[in-house]
Amino acid sequence: MVPAAGIGARMGAGLPKQYLPLNGRTVLEHSLWRLAACPGIAGIAVALAAQDAHWPQLALPPDVAVHTTTGGAQRCHSVLNGLHALAGLAQDEEWVLVHDAARPCVRVADIRNLMTYLADHPVGGLLGVPVNDTVKRADSAATIIETVDRHGLWRALTPQMFRYAALRCALQDSIKAGVTVTDEASAMEWAGHAPRLVEGQGDNIKITRPEDLPLAAYFLQQQQSE
Ligand code: CTP
Ligand code: MG
Secondary structure: OEEEOOOOOOOOOOOOHHHOEEOOEEHHHHHHHHHHOOOOOOEEEEEEOOOOOOHHHOOOOOOOEEEEEEOOOOHHHHHHHHHHHOEOOEOOOOEEEEOOOOOOOOOHHHHHHHHHHOOOOOOEEEEEEEOOOOEEEEOOOOOEEEEEOOOOOEEEEEEEEEEHHHHHHHHHHHHHOOOOOOOHHHHHHHOOOOOEEEEOOOOOOOOOOOOHHHHHHHHHHHHHOO
16 A cells, blocks of 8 residues: 655645656655565556646556555545455455655565564564654753664664554554544554654655655665665
């Protein structure tokens, strides 16, 4: 499931960031082709903004069924809509991977690792990277309150992989309860599950601000020459 219904406000480009050109393809095309290159992906559901005029121009991966649905107000609503679009296609116990459209540099090897490590896990989990920097907590005036022990701290990436029905329920219930969840793992944690982190590569960045685009272009080039 690929949420691609955001407007990219922080990017501030003329069009949503998932449609910006990156090394000869759009950001979203990179993301979709990488998912499609993973054995075991039966289909992809993409959540799009209601007035999206760019989607029909994309070159879609040929070997995987791609379904589209309309996104919602926040990422979690878009993901939930995408999960609903898979009703009848995915079984309750089957795995669903959720991957940000804005992460075009995800490595196929990392997605495969995630799927392999968690194949027998009762809950599922996500790609993550341990935090390297010293971490500070500050007040609203940027004055440090404390240095946070970074031991055991990770940055959460995508894909995040959970069982279809459990994820659908966790998202539905957390939204209903008014809890803000910014990733699938938070919804699962809120529902009382304990997801597992699988270490991925730090070049799996989420394109967020203008300076991220040249960085992503560089990472894609580097990956090609590996
Ligand atoms: N997304 C979505 N539906 C929303 C908001 C976000 O499907 N209502 C998607 C985005 O398209 C992106 C992913 O969720 O692929 C991660 O969100 P983010 O990086 O925050 O993208 P935007 O919301 O588009 O960016 P911004 O917050 O800067 O506006
Ligand atoms: Mg956003």
